[in-house]
Amino acid sequence: MSPEKAVREVSVTIDGNTFAVPEGTLVVEAAKHLGTQIPVYCYHPKLEPAGLCRICLVEIEKMPKLQIACATRVADGMVVHTSSAKVAEARRGVLEFLLLNHPLDCPVCDKGGECELQDFTMSYGPGESRLTEPKLHKPKLVDLGPTIVLDEERCILCRRCTRFDDEIAQERTLIVEDRGFKSLISTRNGGAYASYFSGNTTEICPVGALTSKAYRFRSRPWDLNHTDSVCTQCSVGCNYRVDTRFGRVMRTFTRENPAVDDGWICDRGRYTFNYLYAPERLRAPSIKRDGGRVDVTFAEAAVLAGSKLAEAAARGRVGVIGGGRLSDEEAYALQRFAREVLGTNNIDYRTHAQVYASPSRFGARLTDIDDASVILAFGAVTPELAPILDLRIRRAVARGHAKFVYMGPYRPAFTIETRYVKLQRGTLPKELDDLGDAVRRGAGQPGGSDVATIASDIAAAKKIVAIHSGEDAPSADAIERLVETLQQSGRDAGILVVGATGNARGAEAAGCVPNLGPGYAPVSGEPGMTTDQMLAAAADGRLDALFVIGANPALTFPDGALARRALKRVPFLAVADQVMTETASYAHIVFAAASFAEKRGHTTNLEGIRQAFAAAVESPLEVRTDAQIIGALTLATRRGSIGDDPTTLFAELNAAESAPRAKTGGGALARPVVTGASAPIAVPDGALTVIPIPHLYAGGGAAAHDPGTKPMRPEPYAVFSPSDARRLSLDEGARVKLSGASGSIEVSARIAQQVPDGSVLVLAEMPEAPHNLLLDASGGGWANVEVIAGAAEAAG
Amino acid sequence: MTPQRERRGAELVAKYPEARSALVPFLQYCQAEDGYVTDQAIADAAELVGITPAEVESTASFYSLLFRHPIGKHVIQVCRTLGCMLGGADELREHIRTRLGVENLETTADGAITYEEVECLAACDRAPVLQHNLEFVYNVTPEKFDSLLETWRRESPAAALPAE
Structure with a gap:
């Protein structure tokens, strides 16, 4: 059905009220227009109707038997009764069946208090069971994977979880095994249900069958306080609720925003809060003293750091790195601190390979993916970097109207049908310009090449969404040229840039870049140094002080050796962070920073939606928000005053952004300056080209120390092509040493077909084996491989 | 996948408008070849019809005529539903279990006979009934079972369950 087709309305009468709904509406949805609740278990608005549980039976006139409201669509003139005596009797009967073997262990069940089986039994069920026989027993403690424990006895076999895994995640690892009363929710041969989206099944489970290991037996729902918040783990910015008890975060829970998350969150977002209570969490500032590190009060740390930064500022030899993990308000305060207090434009939020976060023109929305005909991804491994965005891609492709094209140096494991184009380093701009030419020339391409194939996909396309990792400026320009060509050809096209940090776009918009102030306004005077320039200057002894806030360049900056040299x-x-990161370990003064749950403010997601989050809990005594740290440092420098109140800062940010300024041409946003571009690198004979690969659970800092996500965290590994593995005589699981131009790391070896010969994929951002020790500042690098231990030896 | 299995798979897939429809026939074919549905057969089936191995497992576990563990050359399925129960199936099943030395869904020590208790076989008028390699046997008494057992022991069918 084409979206343009007008939707016909039909008239329906429910419980005596006649009204119009779009044709094809399900009776259960139509009833919601009246505020009438029809009980459901298997039905879920995001899933296809299944008609399994029968609790939604309603009476429809002229139909001889009761019908299920979840799978019956309204017809014109349909008359429905949802609370007749017949319906009540049927509901009682269904509930009696559902409760037949249910253990009724509500007093110890996590779901008790927010359980639909409890609620509907109270509302519609029989008060007592007529069953005198013993109940059927099933396994009560099934370890389903790293995140989920399943109680088969509580399960009512509604199959929401397996249908979620099938229809939404499309991974199809969760199944119903056996049949009839013996049916069990299961995985194949007891394998792990290790989906990145597993936590959602605990929410959609209408009973207490699927429970999350992180929350199991931790609290009762009625004891929880709810605070609306936004996940800051990646740049999608999914909305969620932080549930707390006794001032402690107990769990997070989806808070549907159709424009952003569509009601789902990934497990990294859901479970990354336990680090707040981990021993590695910084609870007080500390100073390097007498060869060790001692805790000090916040005031002492601020006074000391402020005076040191002021001294360096007076000599014009100071830099500020960070912003991508702060709130919008804090990012704004940070650039004010750099510019007004330290008197420098040396500020940069970019501590990863990402060089920009905001498309200067043609920004797309997340929802554009939903009706796109072609989705082009460039180096953005969305399943690992932005899982909830990836769900949208999966859905668009599964519905059959979208084609997915991925261009990058290797083929990531996408769950969907992918047209893959292998890119050599630095060749993307040319590929895209060729593609643009092909689009301009129109249909009837000489076939065969990748460009011709994609051009023919695009020829039939109405809407195209380009998704970029934000790495490499020439590629960014080429993507914008292509999108402009597509728009000129009468197509709808736009760009999404997946940020390396949660608030990369917010930091960019707030002015945490050397050449732009708030609202992308070019700075007065000379642009400052970029991150790589600051690190190079510090490594050469040309900077006297660095302030790193909410960033960990030692692990994330492409040239890890340079970053470490500079920090040393x-x-x-001075470093402000929540845990002792690799970067913080070099610091003379470390500030203990508040987490997302301990402060309020706004965060801007990858498409530019600015979302508010509230403080859910208080932070430890000597912990301060980044805004408070910036404010106190300002006071200590005696060079001005920056308030730390988010409301005031937000108002200032808004005013600064809306200030009139010279347009930069075509309504485009100015782009942050970059140095260097990814040209081909010279790889010595026998060495392999290093390609960093992202992983959802990789990362230093909080990610490395969170007990909630630790079970899912991979060991550092590198992936070789089968032929390289043979040449190097290494087996899957062997321990290998990778040595690059300026450092070496030890990892375990994996072998996969998708690795191009002559390359090695190295898991990025693992503190135990930093990939960036093998790379240069442009993100390129090579490694010689040495087998330390064979697979059997390494396993032993 | 063996070339032979691949060929047979392709033939089966060609029979249906959707590849997925060939799943159960293919598993039956594999079972006839291997004696039961092996892990390899699950993987082969997933590859053949383009679904995940987990989905194949789900389907295979649904059908009582697909076995996921080795079975004997003889599969004896005895009804345990009401009609047969009234006709003396409880005593019959007790007798068979003792005689074979197995419990439900077990195979005799020599690997020859698999015993299974099943739901209604739709022959209540001649209860109690059992199926031997899917052949009905009616009005079974312990004595009748013993004499049939002698006969079955002498036979050696190629496979307990047919390929199709």
């Missing part, structure tokens, strides 16, 4: 050499380094 700089005469004064």
Whole structure:
């Protein structure tokens, strides 16, 4: 059905009220227009009707038997009764069946208090069971994977979880095994249900069968306080609720925003809050003293750091790195701190390979993916970097109207049908310009090449969404040229840039870049240094102080050796973070920063939606929000005053952004300056080209220390092509040493077909084996491989 | 997948408008070849019809005539539903279990005979009934079972369950 087709309305009468609904509406949905609740278990608005549980039986006139409201669509003139005596009797009967073997262990069940089986039994069920025989017993403690424990006895076999895994995640690992009363929710041969989306099944489970290991037996629903928040783990910005008890975060829970998350969150987002209570969490500032590190009060740390930064500022030899993990307000305060207080434009939020976060023109929305005909992804491994965005791609492709094209140096494991184009380093701009030419020339391409194939996909396309990793400026320009060509050809086209940090776009918009102030306004005077320039300057002894806030360049900056050299050499380094990161370990002064749950503010997601989050809990005594740290440092420098109240900062940010300024041409946003571009690198004979690969659970800092996500965290590994593995005589599981131009790491070896010969994929951002020790500042690098231990030896 | 299995798979897939429809026939074919549905057969079936191995497992576990563990050359399925129960199936089943030395869904120590208790076989008028390799046997008494057992023991069918 084409979306343009007008939707016909039909008239329906429910419980005596006659009204119009679009043709094809399900009776259960139509009843919602009246505020009438029809009880459901298997039905879920995001899933296809299944008609399994029968609790939604309603009486429809002229139909001889009761009908299920969840799978019956309204017809014109249909008359429905949802609370007749017949319906009540049927509901009682269904509930009696559902409760037949249910253990009724509500007093110890996590779901008790928010359980639909409890609620509907109270509303519609029989008060007592007539069953005198013993109940059927099933396994009560099934370890379903790293995140979920399943109680088969509580399960009512509504199959929401397996249908979620099938229809939404499309991974199809969760199944119903056996049949009839013996049916069990299961995985194949007891394998792990290790989906990135597994936590959602605990929410949609209408009973207490699927429970999350992180929350199991931790609280009762009625004891929880709810705070609306936004996940800051990636740049999608899914909305969620932080549930707390006794001032402690107990769990997070989806808070549907159709424009952003469509009601789902990924497990990284859901479970990354336990680090707040981990021993590695920083609870007080500390200073390097007498060869060790001692805790100090916040005031002492601020006074000391402020004076050191002021001294360096007076000599014009200071830099500020960070912003991508702060709130919008804090990012704004940070650039004010750099510019007004330290008197420098040396500020940059970019601590990863990402060089920009905001498309300067043609920004797309997340919802554009839903009706796109072609989705082009460039180096953005969305399943790992932005899982909830990836769900949209999966859905669009599964519905059959979207084609998915991925261009990158290797083929990531996408769950969907992918047209893959292998890119050599630095060749994307040319590929895209060729593609643009092909689009301009129109249909009837000489076939065969990748460009011709994609051009013919595009020829039939109405809407195209380009998804970029934000790495490499020439590629960014080429993507914009292509999108412009597509728009000129009468197509709808736009760009999404997946941020390396949660608030990359917010930091960019707030002015945490050397050449742009708030609202992308070009700075007065000379642009400052970029991150790589600051690190190079610090490594050469040309900077006297660095302030790194909410960033971990030692692990994330492409040239890890340079970052470490710089952090070690700089005469004064102050770092603000939540845990002792690799970067913080070099710092003379470390501030303990508040987490997302302990402060309020806004965060901007990858498409530019600015969303508010509220403080759910209080932070430990000597912990401060980044805004408070910036404010106190300002006072200590005696060079001005920056308030730390989010409301005031937000108003200032808004005013600064809406200030009139010279347009940069075509309504485009100015782009942050970059240095260097990814040209081909020279790889020595026998060495392999290093390609970093992202992983949802990789990362230093909070990600490395969160007990909630630790079970899912991979060991550092590198993936070789089968032929390279043979040449190097290494087996799957062997321990290997990778040595690059300026460092080496030890990892375990994996072998996969998708790796191009002559390359090695290295898991990125693992503190135990930092991939960036093998790379240069442009993100390129090579490694010689040495087998340390064979697979059997390494396993032993 | 063996070339032979691949060929047979392709033939089966060609029979239906959707590849997925060939799943159960293919599993039956594999079962006839291997004696039961092996893990390899699950993987082969997933590859053949383009679904995940987990989905194949779900389907295979649904059908009582697909076995996921090795079975004997003789499969004896005895009804345990009401009609046969009234006709003396309880005593019959007790007798068979003792005689074979197995419980429900077990195979005799020599690997020859698999015993299974099943729901109604739709022959209540001649209860109690059992199926031997899917052949009905009616009005079974313990004595009748013993003499049939002697006969079955002498036979050696190629497979307990047919390929199609």
